Amino acid sequence: MSTSTNEVVKEIEGDDPEDVLFNNLYGLRTIELNRPRKLNPLNASMIRKIVPRLVEWEKSNMANVIVMKGAGERAFCAGGDVYELAQQNQEGPEGQKRSSEFFALEYKLDHYIATYQKPYIAFMDGITMGGGVGLSIHAPFRIATERTVFAMPETRIGFFPDVGASFFLPRMAGAIGTYLALTSENLTGANAFYSGVATHYLHSTSLPNLESRLAELRFKDYYTMEERLAIIEMTIEEYATGLPHNEPMLLAGELRKAIDRCFSKSSIGEIVTALQQEEGPTKAWAEKTLVTLNKRSPTSVHVALEQMRVGKSWSIAETFRKEHQIAARFMRHPDFVEGVTTQLSRERPLPTPKWQPATLEAVEPSDNIAEPFFQESEDVPKLKLLNGRDYIEYPYRSFGVPTEKDVEDLVNQATRTRREIRDEFVRRKKGRQGISTIVDEILARKTRNDANGKAAWIYEDN
Structure with missing residues (x-):
């Protein structure tokens, strides 16, 4: 399959020369989003700078590692510059067409990152939402800090979880991805790591030292991508200083079971009914979640649920092409302008x-109401991606935290106690912090001890 295209992305007259900063240090290349006062929102000017650099560095023998980060202490990237898009949409069809073209540009960048053939690390330090998720979630390494606030907030603004969320969220364990997509709930700090959104957790003060260390890494020409990533994985963990004791795992235990019970349903009506029927320790959570869902755009909620159902079968390239069609539809829908202008209102x-x-x-x-969003429009050109690379599962997901499927497979492969299973994952991850906590939670929720004290997987239909 072809890995290149004649499609060229380059700067145009009027682009802000300072909205993205680039730096070279030995083998390290950094991209710094530089609009800190606005929380580093991504716009077309920034994308037109980033893409050519990524293309150049991918071809360069001098570039070993790429780091994506945001300027300031508050945000990695709080999303796309939606206010500008909402203003354009109010101009009618021509403005809506320009908004659709922005998403085409953004999704080309996101797909390029998702299929990049050099080690790429995202520092999710601070607010990481919407467009910022597109710059980070498909990377083999995603580092959360104590300042991380992750969300796909699109149902709040009359849009849908895009930037490849159709690929990432349905592949999360259980119904977590659907829950995050429909509610736009936040995951902060260590919980971005515990959930698998991030692959590592470091304190923000460690990041400059990590950058310096990454710059010193040298790879033999014959090293495979996996071998390079394995070296980086160990390097990142050198700067781990522990997970915060005051931030327990949120999506765990009874709450996690309730999320799976309620958000695994096939329709919004069934999800609402399931939430209404929750009793016991999760009743208050269910009531709060119902209030949340009723504040979101009904159109967005319905589209997001359908996305989670069909996106799990899409390839990464197909994901961005289909999301571009959906985004174009939303640019013509009144909820987007209504949601953005309401969220940015100065009224309190x-x-x-x-x-x-x-x-x-x-x-x-x-x-x-979701169906029209998934139909191709003849007046929306098919998205031309920057390369022909494609896959159906993330190629380097083994560098993330263990998934429920990983734990299930090990439980079923051999007769072991829960402790032996946990210790095996800790060994595989070379003692990485937090792994034992994640595996212990999965084992407590999804296994029982058999007559011999060995772990047996609990299947829902048993």
Whole structure:
């Protein structure tokens, strides 16, 4: 399959010369998003600078490691510059067309990162939402810090979880991805790591020293990508100083079971009913979640659920092509302008958005309001990606934290105690911090001890 294209992305007159900063130090190449006062929102000017550098460095024998980070202490990247898009959309079809073209540009960059053939590390230090997720979530290494705030907040603004979320979220364990997609809930600090959104957790003060160390790394020409990534994995862990004791795992235990019970349903109506039926320790969570869902754009919630159902079968290239079609549809839908302008209002408290349709209850199952968003529009050109690379599963996901599937496989491969299983994962990860906590939670929730004290996997239909 071809890995290149004639598609060229380059700067144009009027682009801000200072919105992205680039730096070279020995074998390290850094990209720093430089709009800290606005929380480093991604715009077309920034993308037109980043893409040519990534293309250049991928071809260079001098570039060993690429780091993506944000300027300032508050945000890696808080998302795309949606205010500008909402203003364009109010100009009518031409403005909506320009907004769609922005998403085409953004998704080309995200796909290029997802299929990049040099080690790429994202410092998710601070707010990491929307467009910032696209710059980080497909990377083999994603470092969370105590300042990380991760979310896909699109249902809050009348949009849908994009930037490849159709690929990443459905592949998360259980119904976590669906829960995050529909509710736009945040994961902070260590919980971005515990959930698998991040591959590592470091204190923010360690990042400059890590950069310096990464710059010193040397790889033999014959090293495979996996061998290079394995060296980087060990290097990152050199700077681990422990996980915070005051931030326990959030999506765990009874709450995690409730998320899987409720958000594994096949329709919004069934999810709402399941939440209404929650009792015991998760009843308060369910009530709060119902309030949250009823604040979100009903159209966005329905589209996001369909996304989570169909996206798990999409390849990475197919994901961005289909998301571009969905994004173009949303640029013509009134909820996007309504949601963005409401969120950015100076009124306090924020006014209530006037969604169309207005509420989840107003949507009948027969309405199929999500269906049109998944139909290709002839007036929206098929997205031309920057290379022909594709895959159906992340090629380097083994460098992340153990998944439930990983634990299930080991439980079923051999007769072991829970402790032996946990110790095996810790050994495989060379003692990486947090691995034992993650595996212990999965084992406590998904296994039972048999008559011999060995772990047996609990299947839902048993």
